[in-house]
Amino acid sequence: xxxxxxxxxxxxxxxxxxxxxxxxxxxxxxxxxxxxxxxxxxxxxxxxxxxxxxxxxxxxxxxxxxxxxxxxxxxxxxxxxxxxxxxxxxxxxxxxxxxxxxxxxxxxxxxxxxxxxxxxxxxxxxxxxxxxxxxxxxxxxxxxxxxxxxxxxxxxxxxxxxxxxxxxxxxxxxxxxxxxxxxxxxxxxxxxxxxxxxxxxxxxxxxxxxxxxxxxxxxxxxxxxxxxxxxxxxxxxxxxxxxxxxxxxxxxxxxxxxxxxxxxxxxxxxxxxxxxxxxxxxxxxxxxxxxxxxxxxxxxxxxxxxxxxxxxxxxxxxxxxxxxxxxxxxxxxxxxxxxxxxxxxxxxxxx
Numbered sequence: 001x002x003x004x005x006x007x008x009x010x011x012x013x014x015x016x017x018x019x020x021x022x023x024x025x026x027x028x029x030x031x032x033x034x035x036x037x038x039x040x041x042x043x044x045x046x047x048x049x050x051x052x053x054x055x056x057x058x059x060x061x062x063x064x065x066x067x068x069x070x071x072x073x074x075x076x077x078x079x080x081x082x083x084x085x086x087x088x089x090x091x092x093x094x095x096x097x098x099x100x101x102x103x104x105x106x107x108x109x110x111x112x113x114x115x116x117x118x119x120x121x122x123x124x125x126x127x128x129x130x131x132x133x134x135x136x137x138x139x140x141x142x143x144x145x146x147x148x149x150x151x152x153x154x155x156x157x158x159x160x161x162x163x164x165x166x167x168x169x170x171x172x173x174x175x176x177x178x179x180x181x182x183x184x185x186x187x188x189x190x191x192x193x194x195x196x197x198x199x200x201x202x203x204x205x206x207x208x209x210x211x212x213x214x215x216x217x218x219x220x221x222x223x224x225x226x227x228x229x230x231x232x233x234x235x236x237x238x239x240x241x242x243x244x245x246x247x248x249x250x251x252x253x254x255x256x257x258x259x260x261x262x263x264x265x266x267x268x269x270x271x272x273x274x275x276x277x278x279x280x281x282x283x284x285x286x287x288x289x290x291x292x293x294x295x296x297x298x299x300x301x302x303x304x305x306x307x308x309x310x311x312x313x314x315x316x317x318x319x320x321x322x323x324x325x326x327x328x329x330x331x332x333x334x335x336x337x338x339x340x341x342x343x344x345x346x347x348x349x350x351x
Contacts, residue, residue: 050106051089059288091211102263112193118155121335128322143346161279163256169248172226176308178247189227231296247308
Protein backbone atom coordinates (compact mmCIF):
# COMPACT_ATOMS: atom_id res chain seq x y z
CA UNK A 1 0.00 0.00 0.00
CA UNK A 2 1.37 3.36 -1.03
CA UNK A 3 1.96 6.17 1.44
CA UNK A 4 -1.31 8.07 2.04
CA UNK A 5 -3.41 5.31 0.52
CA UNK A 6 -4.73 4.24 3.93
CA UNK A 7 -5.73 7.79 4.76
CA UNK A 8 -7.44 8.02 1.39
CA UNK A 9 -9.46 4.86 2.03
CA UNK A 10 -10.43 6.15 5.49
CA UNK A 11 -11.53 9.45 4.00
CA UNK A 12 -13.56 7.56 1.39
CA UNK A 13 -15.37 5.60 4.15
CA UNK A 14 -16.18 8.78 6.08
CA UNK A 15 -17.51 10.26 2.86
CA UNK A 16 -19.67 7.19 2.29
CA UNK A 17 -21.06 7.34 5.84
CA UNK A 18 -21.94 10.97 5.28
CA UNK A 19 -24.08 10.14 2.25
CA UNK A 20 -27.82 10.39 3.12
CA UNK A 21 -28.62 7.28 1.10
CA UNK A 22 -26.10 5.21 3.07
CA UNK A 23 -27.48 6.44 6.39
CA UNK A 24 -30.99 5.51 5.32
CA UNK A 25 -29.89 2.01 4.39
CA UNK A 26 -28.14 1.52 7.75
CA UNK A 27 -31.14 2.81 9.73
CA UNK A 28 -33.48 0.58 7.73
CA UNK A 29 -31.18 -2.38 8.35
CA UNK A 30 -31.19 -1.68 12.09
CA UNK A 31 -34.99 -1.36 12.21
CA UNK A 32 -35.43 -4.56 10.23
CA UNK A 33 -33.05 -6.39 12.57
CA UNK A 34 -34.89 -5.24 15.73
CA UNK A 35 -38.28 -5.95 14.19
CA UNK A 36 -37.12 -9.40 13.16
CA UNK A 37 -35.95 -10.12 16.71
CA UNK A 38 -39.27 -8.94 18.16
CA UNK A 39 -41.28 -11.07 15.75
CA UNK A 40 -39.14 -14.07 16.64
CA UNK A 41 -39.74 -13.43 20.37
CA UNK A 42 -43.47 -12.97 19.92
CA UNK A 43 -43.64 -16.02 17.67
CA UNK A 44 -42.37 -18.30 20.42
CA UNK A 45 -44.97 -20.44 22.16
CA UNK A 46 -45.81 -19.26 25.69
CA UNK A 47 -46.95 -22.12 27.90
CA UNK A 48 -49.13 -21.15 30.87
CA UNK A 49 -49.56 -23.78 33.56
CA UNK A 50 -52.85 -23.11 35.40
CA UNK A 51 -53.63 -24.70 38.75
CA UNK A 52 -56.94 -24.99 40.60
CA UNK A 53 -58.68 -27.26 43.09
CA UNK A 54 -61.85 -26.99 40.97
CA UNK A 55 -62.76 -30.48 39.74
CA UNK A 56 -63.30 -31.44 36.12
CA UNK A 57 -66.89 -31.19 34.85
CA UNK A 58 -67.77 -28.12 36.95
CA UNK A 59 -68.71 -24.56 35.91
CA UNK A 60 -65.20 -23.48 36.92
CA UNK A 61 -63.50 -25.98 34.63
CA UNK A 62 -65.83 -25.05 31.75
CA UNK A 63 -65.10 -21.36 32.35
CA UNK A 64 -61.33 -21.88 32.46
CA UNK A 65 -61.55 -23.74 29.17
CA UNK A 66 -63.44 -20.80 27.66
CA UNK A 67 -60.70 -18.47 28.87
CA UNK A 68 -58.14 -20.84 27.34
CA UNK A 69 -59.89 -20.73 23.94
CA UNK A 70 -60.17 -16.95 24.01
CA UNK A 71 -56.51 -16.45 24.87
CA UNK A 72 -55.40 -18.94 22.21
CA UNK A 73 -57.48 -17.19 19.55
CA UNK A 74 -56.31 -13.69 20.49
CA UNK A 75 -52.65 -14.76 20.56
CA UNK A 76 -53.02 -16.69 17.28
CA UNK A 77 -52.03 -19.85 19.10
CA UNK A 78 -48.89 -18.40 20.65
CA UNK A 79 -50.21 -18.68 24.23
CA UNK A 80 -51.13 -22.21 25.28
CA UNK A 81 -52.84 -23.02 28.60
CA UNK A 82 -52.21 -26.31 30.39
CA UNK A 83 -54.95 -26.58 33.02
CA UNK A 84 -54.48 -28.81 36.07
CA UNK A 85 -57.76 -29.30 37.97
CA UNK A 86 -58.85 -31.07 41.13
CA UNK A 87 -55.82 -30.08 43.18
CA UNK A 88 -53.44 -32.09 40.98
CA UNK A 89 -50.73 -29.51 41.71
CA UNK A 90 -51.48 -29.41 45.45
CA UNK A 91 -53.74 -27.48 47.80
CA UNK A 92 -54.66 -23.85 47.27
CA UNK A 93 -52.05 -22.44 49.64
CA UNK A 94 -49.20 -24.39 48.07
CA UNK A 95 -50.28 -23.33 44.58
CA UNK A 96 -50.37 -19.67 45.59
CA UNK A 97 -46.83 -20.06 46.94
CA UNK A 98 -45.73 -21.61 43.63
CA UNK A 99 -47.23 -18.65 41.75
CA UNK A 100 -45.32 -16.26 43.98
CA UNK A 101 -42.05 -18.04 43.20
CA UNK A 102 -42.78 -18.26 39.47
CA UNK A 103 -42.96 -22.06 39.42
CA UNK A 104 -46.68 -21.92 38.52
CA UNK A 105 -47.77 -19.27 36.05
CA UNK A 106 -51.46 -18.94 36.95
CA UNK A 107 -53.85 -19.90 39.75
CA UNK A 108 -57.62 -19.77 39.99
CA UNK A 109 -59.16 -20.17 43.43
CA UNK A 110 -60.52 -18.57 46.57
CA UNK A 111 -59.55 -15.10 47.70
CA UNK A 112 -58.97 -16.62 51.14
CA UNK A 113 -56.14 -18.71 49.73
CA UNK A 114 -54.68 -15.79 47.77
CA UNK A 115 -54.82 -13.61 50.87
CA UNK A 116 -53.65 -16.20 53.37
CA UNK A 117 -49.92 -15.53 53.37
CA UNK A 118 -48.99 -12.62 51.14
CA UNK A 119 -51.93 -10.22 51.32
CA UNK A 120 -53.92 -11.11 54.45
CA UNK A 121 -55.82 -7.81 54.32
CA UNK A 122 -57.73 -9.14 51.28
CA UNK A 123 -59.30 -11.73 53.54
CA UNK A 124 -61.74 -8.94 54.39
CA UNK A 125 -63.98 -10.12 51.56
CA UNK A 126 -64.53 -13.45 53.33
CA UNK A 127 -65.40 -12.07 56.75
CA UNK A 128 -68.58 -13.70 58.07
CA UNK A 129 -71.79 -11.82 57.31
CA UNK A 130 -69.88 -8.96 55.63
CA UNK A 131 -72.26 -9.09 52.64
CA UNK A 132 -76.02 -9.42 52.57
CA UNK A 133 -76.66 -10.08 48.86
CA UNK A 134 -75.06 -10.87 45.51
CA UNK A 135 -75.73 -7.31 44.37
CA UNK A 136 -73.94 -5.81 47.35
CA UNK A 137 -70.97 -8.16 46.97
CA UNK A 138 -70.70 -7.40 43.24
CA UNK A 139 -70.74 -3.67 43.85
CA UNK A 140 -68.09 -3.75 46.58
CA UNK A 141 -65.75 -6.06 44.66
CA UNK A 142 -65.96 -3.87 41.57
CA UNK A 143 -65.52 -0.71 43.63
CA UNK A 144 -62.30 -2.06 45.18
CA UNK A 145 -60.93 -3.80 42.09
CA UNK A 146 -58.07 -1.32 41.57
CA UNK A 147 -57.18 -1.45 45.26
CA UNK A 148 -56.94 -5.25 45.09
CA UNK A 149 -54.89 -5.09 41.88
CA UNK A 150 -52.43 -2.63 43.43
CA UNK A 151 -51.99 -4.59 46.65
CA UNK A 152 -51.49 -7.92 44.89
CA UNK A 153 -49.01 -6.48 42.39
CA UNK A 154 -46.87 -5.19 45.26
CA UNK A 155 -46.78 -8.76 46.59
CA UNK A 156 -45.72 -10.35 43.30
CA UNK A 157 -49.08 -11.21 41.72
CA UNK A 158 -50.98 -9.90 38.69
CA UNK A 159 -54.71 -9.82 39.39
CA UNK A 160 -56.72 -10.78 36.30
CA UNK A 161 -60.36 -11.02 37.34
CA UNK A 162 -62.87 -11.99 39.99
CA UNK A 163 -64.47 -15.42 40.13
CA UNK A 164 -66.91 -16.98 42.59
CA UNK A 165 -67.38 -19.95 44.87
CA UNK A 166 -70.60 -18.55 46.35
CA UNK A 167 -72.27 -18.58 49.75
CA UNK A 168 -71.16 -21.03 52.42
CA UNK A 169 -73.38 -23.41 54.29
CA UNK A 170 -72.54 -26.09 56.87
CA UNK A 171 -72.49 -29.73 55.85
CA UNK A 172 -72.61 -32.25 58.69
CA UNK A 173 -73.18 -35.79 59.87
CA UNK A 174 -75.85 -36.53 62.45
CA UNK A 175 -77.68 -33.23 62.82
CA UNK A 176 -78.38 -29.83 61.26
CA UNK A 177 -75.84 -27.15 62.17
CA UNK A 178 -78.35 -24.34 61.76
CA UNK A 179 -77.72 -22.36 64.97
CA UNK A 180 -74.90 -21.67 67.46
CA UNK A 181 -76.16 -24.25 69.98
CA UNK A 182 -76.07 -27.02 67.37
CA UNK A 183 -72.63 -25.94 66.14
CA UNK A 184 -71.05 -25.82 69.61
CA UNK A 185 -68.18 -28.31 69.97
CA UNK A 186 -68.68 -29.81 66.51
CA UNK A 187 -65.56 -30.88 64.59
CA UNK A 188 -65.79 -28.92 61.34
CA UNK A 189 -63.32 -28.76 58.49
CA UNK A 190 -62.17 -25.22 57.81
CA UNK A 191 -60.50 -23.78 54.78
CA UNK A 192 -56.79 -23.06 55.26
CA UNK A 193 -57.49 -19.47 56.29
CA UNK A 194 -57.32 -17.64 59.64
CA UNK A 195 -60.67 -15.95 58.95
CA UNK A 196 -62.44 -19.23 58.33
CA UNK A 197 -60.89 -20.75 61.45
CA UNK A 198 -61.84 -17.69 63.51
CA UNK A 199 -65.38 -17.76 62.14
CA UNK A 200 -66.04 -21.37 63.07
CA UNK A 201 -64.44 -20.84 66.47
CA UNK A 202 -66.67 -17.79 67.05
CA UNK A 203 -69.70 -19.94 66.20
CA UNK A 204 -68.57 -22.39 68.88
CA UNK A 205 -67.22 -25.16 66.63
CA UNK A 206 -63.93 -27.06 66.90
CA UNK A 207 -62.40 -26.23 63.48
CA UNK A 208 -59.68 -28.22 61.75
CA UNK A 209 -57.76 -26.85 58.75
CA UNK A 210 -57.59 -29.57 56.09
CA UNK A 211 -56.50 -29.26 52.42
CA UNK A 212 -59.25 -29.83 49.83
CA UNK A 213 -57.98 -33.21 48.51
CA UNK A 214 -58.10 -34.71 52.02
CA UNK A 215 -61.56 -33.59 53.15
CA UNK A 216 -63.77 -36.44 51.92
CA UNK A 217 -61.58 -39.10 53.54
CA UNK A 218 -61.50 -37.01 56.74
CA UNK A 219 -65.31 -36.99 56.79
CA UNK A 220 -65.50 -40.71 56.11
CA UNK A 221 -63.01 -41.60 58.85
CA UNK A 222 -64.40 -39.20 61.47
CA UNK A 223 -61.43 -36.84 61.62
CA UNK A 224 -64.12 -34.18 61.18
CA UNK A 225 -67.91 -34.43 61.19
CA UNK A 226 -68.72 -31.47 59.01
CA UNK A 227 -67.42 -28.67 56.81
CA UNK A 228 -68.10 -25.11 55.72
CA UNK A 229 -68.45 -24.57 51.98
CA UNK A 230 -70.84 -23.79 49.15
CA UNK A 231 -73.46 -26.07 47.55
CA UNK A 232 -71.55 -26.14 44.28
CA UNK A 233 -68.24 -27.04 45.92
CA UNK A 234 -69.98 -29.65 48.06
CA UNK A 235 -71.12 -31.42 44.90
CA UNK A 236 -68.04 -30.76 42.79
CA UNK A 237 -65.76 -32.43 45.37
CA UNK A 238 -68.27 -35.20 46.25
CA UNK A 239 -68.14 -34.10 49.89
CA UNK A 240 -71.90 -34.62 50.03
CA UNK A 241 -71.11 -38.35 50.19
CA UNK A 242 -69.68 -37.83 53.67
CA UNK A 243 -72.66 -35.94 55.19
CA UNK A 244 -76.41 -36.29 55.69
CA UNK A 245 -77.34 -32.68 56.58
CA UNK A 246 -76.67 -29.31 54.97
CA UNK A 247 -77.67 -25.99 56.54
CA UNK A 248 -77.52 -23.14 54.01
CA UNK A 249 -76.50 -20.51 56.55
CA UNK A 250 -74.84 -18.20 53.98
CA UNK A 251 -72.46 -17.12 56.74
CA UNK A 252 -69.60 -16.39 54.30
CA UNK A 253 -69.70 -15.07 50.76
CA UNK A 254 -66.62 -16.41 48.99
CA UNK A 255 -65.31 -14.65 45.92
CA UNK A 256 -62.59 -16.23 43.86
CA UNK A 257 -59.87 -14.75 41.74
CA UNK A 258 -57.43 -15.49 38.95
CA UNK A 259 -53.83 -14.42 39.53
CA UNK A 260 -50.60 -14.62 37.52
CA UNK A 261 -47.01 -14.82 38.73
CA UNK A 262 -45.55 -11.31 38.32
CA UNK A 263 -42.04 -12.78 38.24
CA UNK A 264 -42.97 -14.74 35.12
CA UNK A 265 -45.35 -12.13 33.69
CA UNK A 266 -42.61 -9.49 33.55
CA UNK A 267 -40.65 -11.64 31.09
CA UNK A 268 -43.42 -11.52 28.47
CA UNK A 269 -43.94 -9.11 25.60
CA UNK A 270 -46.44 -6.25 26.14
CA UNK A 271 -48.74 -7.88 23.58
CA UNK A 272 -48.86 -11.16 25.46
CA UNK A 273 -49.25 -9.37 28.78
CA UNK A 274 -52.30 -7.49 27.49
CA UNK A 275 -53.95 -10.72 26.33
CA UNK A 276 -53.35 -12.47 29.66
CA UNK A 277 -54.67 -9.49 31.64
CA UNK A 278 -57.99 -9.55 29.79
CA UNK A 279 -60.81 -10.13 32.28
CA UNK A 280 -63.75 -9.82 29.89
CA UNK A 281 -65.05 -13.32 30.75
CA UNK A 282 -65.38 -12.49 34.46
CA UNK A 283 -69.17 -12.18 34.55
CA UNK A 284 -69.61 -15.32 32.48
CA UNK A 285 -67.85 -17.38 35.13
CA UNK A 286 -69.81 -15.87 38.02
CA UNK A 287 -73.16 -16.39 36.26
CA UNK A 288 -72.32 -20.06 35.63
CA UNK A 289 -71.91 -20.61 39.37
CA UNK A 290 -75.01 -18.68 40.45
CA UNK A 291 -77.32 -20.45 38.03
CA UNK A 292 -76.57 -23.78 39.70
CA UNK A 293 -77.17 -22.91 43.37
CA UNK A 294 -80.91 -23.65 43.54
CA UNK A 295 -80.85 -26.89 41.53
CA UNK A 296 -77.86 -28.13 43.52
CA UNK A 297 -79.68 -27.63 46.81
CA UNK A 298 -82.49 -29.70 45.34
CA UNK A 299 -79.99 -32.33 44.21
CA UNK A 300 -78.62 -32.59 47.73
CA UNK A 301 -82.07 -33.63 48.86
CA UNK A 302 -82.30 -36.16 46.05
CA UNK A 303 -78.94 -37.58 47.17
CA UNK A 304 -80.30 -38.22 50.66
CA UNK A 305 -78.91 -35.12 52.33
CA UNK A 306 -81.42 -33.16 54.40
CA UNK A 307 -81.31 -29.46 53.50
CA UNK A 308 -82.10 -27.62 56.73
CA UNK A 309 -84.00 -24.36 56.94
CA UNK A 310 -82.15 -21.60 58.78
CA UNK A 311 -84.44 -19.26 60.65
CA UNK A 312 -84.07 -15.49 60.74
CA UNK A 313 -83.43 -15.80 64.48
CA UNK A 314 -80.55 -18.24 63.90
CA UNK A 315 -79.01 -16.00 61.25
CA UNK A 316 -79.22 -13.08 63.64
CA UNK A 317 -77.46 -15.11 66.35
CA UNK A 318 -74.67 -16.08 63.93
CA UNK A 319 -74.32 -12.48 62.74
CA UNK A 320 -73.92 -11.33 66.34
CA UNK A 321 -71.01 -13.73 66.85
CA UNK A 322 -69.49 -12.72 63.51
CA UNK A 323 -68.82 -9.15 64.70
CA UNK A 324 -66.07 -10.43 66.97
CA UNK A 325 -64.30 -11.91 63.94
CA UNK A 326 -64.39 -8.49 62.24
CA UNK A 327 -62.77 -6.86 65.29
CA UNK A 328 -60.12 -9.56 65.54
CA UNK A 329 -59.33 -9.16 61.83
CA UNK A 330 -58.97 -5.37 62.06
CA UNK A 331 -56.75 -5.64 65.14
CA UNK A 332 -54.19 -7.84 63.36
CA UNK A 333 -52.72 -5.04 61.24
CA UNK A 334 -53.19 -1.51 59.95
CA UNK A 335 -53.63 -2.93 56.45
CA UNK A 336 -56.50 -5.12 57.67
CA UNK A 337 -58.18 -2.20 59.42
CA UNK A 338 -57.75 -0.04 56.32
CA UNK A 339 -59.34 -2.63 54.02
CA UNK A 340 -62.24 -3.21 56.40
CA UNK A 341 -62.88 0.55 56.42
CA UNK A 342 -62.81 0.60 52.62
CA UNK A 343 -65.31 -2.26 52.41
CA UNK A 344 -67.62 -0.54 54.89
CA UNK A 345 -67.42 2.69 52.86
CA UNK A 346 -68.22 0.82 49.64
CA UNK A 347 -71.17 -0.91 51.34
CA UNK A 348 -72.48 2.46 52.49
CA UNK A 349 -72.12 3.80 48.95
CA UNK A 350 -74.12 0.82 47.63
CA UNK A 351 -76.96 1.44 50.04
